[in-house]
Amino acid sequence: MSLKLFNTLTRQKDEFKPIVAGKVGYYSCGLTVYNYAHIGNLRTYIFTDTLRRVLEYNGYEVNHIMNITDVGHLASDEDEGEDKIDMEAQKTKKTPYEIAEFYTQAFFKDMEELNIQKPTLMCKATEHISDMIALIEKLVNKGYAYVTKNAVYYDTSKFKDYGKLARLNLDGQNSGARVEVDSEKKNPFDFALWKINQPNHIMQWDSPWGRGFPGWHIECSAMSMKYLGETFDIHSGGIDHIPVHHTNEIAQSEGATGKKFVNYWVHANFLQIKDTKMSKSLANFYTLRDLKNMGFEPMVFKMFVLMAKYRAELSFTDEALTAAKTALEYVYNFVTQISEEYIKGKEDWIKVYEEKFLEAVNDDLNTPQAVAVVLEIIQEAYKRKQFRIYDTLLDFDKVLGIRIKEKRESLKEELPDEIKTLITERENARKSKDWAKSDALRKQIESSGYILEDTPEGMRCKKKE
Ligand code: AMP
Ligand code: ZN
Numbered sequence: 001m002s003l004k005l006f007n008t009l010t011r012q013k014d015e016f017k018p019i020v021a022g023k024v025g026y027y028s029c030g031l032t033v034y035n036y037a038h039i040g041n042l043r044t045y046i047f048t049d050t051l052r053r054v055l056e057y058n059g060y061e062v063n064h065i066m067n068i069t070d071v072g073h074l075a076s077d078e079d080e081g082e083d084k085i086d087m088e089a090q091k092t093k094k095t096p097y098e099i100a101e102f103y104t105q106a107f108f109k110d111m112e113e114l115n116i117q118k119p120t121l122m123c124k125a126t127e128h129i130s131d132m133i134a135l136i137e138k139l140v141n142k143g144y145a146y147v148t149k150n151a152v153y154y155d156t157s158k159f160k161d162y163g164k165l166a167r168l169n170l171d172g173q174n175s176g177a178r179v180e181v182d183s184e185k186k187n188p189f190d191f192a193l194w195k196i197n198q199p200n201h202i203m204q205w206d207s208p209w210g211r212g213f214p215g216w217h218i219e220c221s222a223m224s225m226k227y228l229g230e231t232f233d234i235h236s237g238g239i240d241h242i243p244v245h246h247t248n249e250i251a252q253s254e255g256a257t258g259k260k261f262v263n264y265w266v267h268a269n270f271l272q273i274k275d276t277k278m279s280k281s282l283a284n285f286y287t288l289r290d291l292k293n294m295g296f297e298p299m300v301f302k303m304f305v306l307m308a309k310y311r312a313e314l315s316f317t318d319e320a321l322t323a324a325k326t327a328l329e330y331v332y333n334f335v336t337q338i339s340e341e342y343i344k345g346k347e348d349w350i351k352v353y354e355e356k357f358l359e360a361v362n363d364d365l366n367t368p369q370a371v372a373v374v375l376e377i378i379q380e381a382y383k384r385k386q387f388r389i390y391d392t393l394l395d396f397d398k399v400l401g402i403r404i405k406e407k408r409e410s411l412k413e414e415l416p417d418e419i420k421t422l423i424t425e426r427e428n429a430r431k432s433k434d435w436a437k438s439d440a441l442r443k444q445i446e447s448s449g450y451i452l453e454d455t456p457e458g459m460r461c462k463k464k465e
Contacts, residue, residue, distance in 0.1 A: 003058050003362045005051075005234075006311060008165060008242060008265040013364050016264065018233050024055050024062045025232035027224040027262075029241060030122065032069040033103035034084040037110050038285035039301060039316070040271035040278035044238045046302055047268040047310040047365075049116040051236060053399045054361050064119040065227045068107075070100035070126050071203050072195075073216040075281075083213070086202050096203050100124075110288050113298040115401040121227060125219040129205050132214045132222040135256055136193045136207075144255040148184035151192040152209050159251045162189065165265060166243040191248050193218050217248035221261075225253060235262040239269055240277075268310045278316065286316070296321050299402055303328045306367040306400060327375060328402065334378045335390060335404050336411045339458025342387040349384070350392050353377045361399050370399065387458070415461060419450055423461055426452075 004013040018024050028048040031037055037045075048066070055062045075081030089096040104124075111118065125132075136152055139145040144158050156162045156170075163170055170189065195201070196212035204211045224232065230253070237246060246265065253261040270277045278285045286294075291301055304324035308314045353373055360369035374396055381387050390408075397404040415423075426441035442452055445461070453460045 001358055001362050003054065004364050005264050005266055006364045007263075008246075008267050009262075014264065016233075018060065019231065019263070022059070022061060024060045024234060025228035026052060026055070026062055026064045026234045026236070027220070027228060027232065028064070028066045028119065028235075029220060029237040029245065030066040030068050031103075031107050032073040032084055033100045033107060034073075034088040035103060035280055036287045036289075037107050038278055038280060038287055039291065040285060042110060042114060042288065042301070043271040043305050043314065044268045045111065045116055046114060046305045048236050049401065050306070050310070050365060050367060050399065051234070051266060052117065052119075053401060054365055057358075057361065057399050062120070063228065064121075065224060066119040066122050067220060067223050068100070068104055068122055068124045069216065069219065070104075070124050071096065072125060072214045072219065083201060083203075089202055097126075100126075110298075113288060114302050115299070115403055117401075123223050123227070125214065125223075126203070128219065128223050128226070129214065131226050132218045133194070133205075133207050135218060135222045135225075135252065136214075138256040139193065139252065142255065144251075145193055146186065147209055150184060150195065150197055151212075151215075152194040152196070153185060153190045154193055154248065154251060154255075155186060156189040156191075156251060157187050159255050161254070162251050163243075163247055165250055166247050168243060168247065191215060191217060191244075193252070217245055218252060220245070221249050221252040221256075224249075225257070225261075230257040230259050230261070232262060234264045234266060236266045236268070239267045242267055269313050271314050271316055273316045275315075291321075296325065300325045300328055302402060303371070306402075307371055308368060310365055310367070327371065330378065331374060331393070331402070331404065332407050334381070335393060335408045337455055337458075337460050338387050338390060339460070341458060343390050345388045346391055347381070347384070347386045347388045349380070349386070350377070350389060353380075354392060354395075357396055357399075367400070370396070374400070411462075414463065415450070419445060419448060419461065422448075423452075423459075427459070 003016040005016050006012070007014045031041060052062050052064050070085060071083065073084050075084060075087070085096045085099055088099050092099065136145065139154065140152065145152050145154050192215040194207055194209055194212055194214055196210040198212060201213055203213055205213065224235065235246070250261050272278065273284050276282065276284060288298055288301065300321060304321050305314065307324055307327065353376065357370055357373045360366040360373060374393065377389055377392065381389050393404050422441055422445050426438050429437040429441060445452055449464050450461055451464050
């Protein structure tokens with residue numbers, strides 16, 4: 001069954017065909033590390049990781065690159081205002097490197113808590129300055145860039161297809177997309193590749209145009225092409241990247257190489273709060289830690305994200321999170337209650353659900369449908385009293401990443417060894433129909449502070465409350 005992805009370039013679901021059979025080059029725009037990630041950012045990174053998981057589920061070997069923006073991202077994406085990290089450094093009297101390192105580690109922790117896999121490589125902008133300079137030199141030499149007093153600018157009028165990704169209307173200056181602030185710009189859409197003569201900016205590097213620092217967009221062109229080649233398969237990000245950041249990446253890369261940059265552009269929609277985009281600048285955001293304080297564990301948030309299509313706006317509400325919590329508990333209850341005998345093997349009725357699951361995830365990552373399949377299987381198992389579905393659930397969890405195995409094993413680990421031995425002895429006694437011994441062992445277990453429940457899914461043991 002083929003995988004279909006909604007491609008922003010074509011505005012339709014395209015069948016995914018890799019450049020090299022069996023392999024995928026995949027780049028995702030990473031976090032600007034000047035503050036904690038908010039859960040809107042994290043929605044995007046859950047999507048980014050789910051896409052990689054779906055590719056791997058389909059048997060592809062994925063080379064997944066994600067950048068860490070630690071310089072150059074200005075307060076507004078339209079290349080205006082101050083550098084976000086520089087600003088935070090000045091405010092807190094720390095170095096930009098300290099700020100970046102602190103929030104990078106915090107981001108890694110969030111990823112780990114959400115079971116977001118580390119990309120194959122995470123690369124920092126500040127460690128790729130020479131790659132960016134080399135790319136800018138190419139653009140200058142080819143006539144795609146010009147130098148002014150303040151910056152090296154990309155000349156958007158020179159790039160024939162400028163704005164094709166976003167289908168920007170470039171006619172006239174009142175297209176509303178961006179405001180011209182620097183009178184040195186030849187065209188309102190021109191953007192900085194390298195800033196110079198900015199004495200207040202802390203991080204500065206030498207360049208052929210003078211000491212300065214890179215614009216935000218050039219880092220992604222330079223790093224993606226360095227690690228994945230001049231043309232690669234998939235590039236992802238949030239929808240806010242379409243009109244500016246990704247539009248500019250295409251102009252830079254295709255201007256420099258004369259080749260198509262990316263085959264599939266895939267974008268996730270926003271997490272909204274009260275009909276507004278959650279964002280740091282609006283101060284209407286929550287972090288993962290805030291959610292925990294509200295009683296929602298990271299896996300509940302992940303389930304909440306998976307229960308919506310990535311291309312749909314998602315509203316952050318208490319009710320929706322509670323619904324996700326209920327669904328997650330339903331899955332967790334099942335996998336922690338089934339007895340050992342159901343852990344291996346498969347019921348013969350499972351195949352149709354396996355097909356439905358693959359069909360869902362391959363249909364442009366229809367994760368709400370995939371979650372529905374998981375819930376349906378568990379329901380069916382209860383109905384039929386046939387519980388050999390754990391293996392299948394683990395297989396689905398390769399895509400969903402909701403830690404099914406860890407959940408079961410963490411509960412098992414809470415039992416001390418002597419209780420585990422008593423349980424095994426009791427199971428053996430029951431198998432040989434030695435009911436007197438089995439009863440005696442049950443009493444022994446109970447007098448040690450544990451209770452045994454014979455449930456329809458088999459025996460369950462837990463600590464007395
Ligand atoms: P930034 O650190 O600003 O570069 O943002 C990191 C990622 O989070 C980008 O891919 C953005 O598109 C994404 N993002 C920002 N706000 C939201 C939001 N409210 N919902 C979903 N994704 C978001
Ligand atoms: Zn980027």
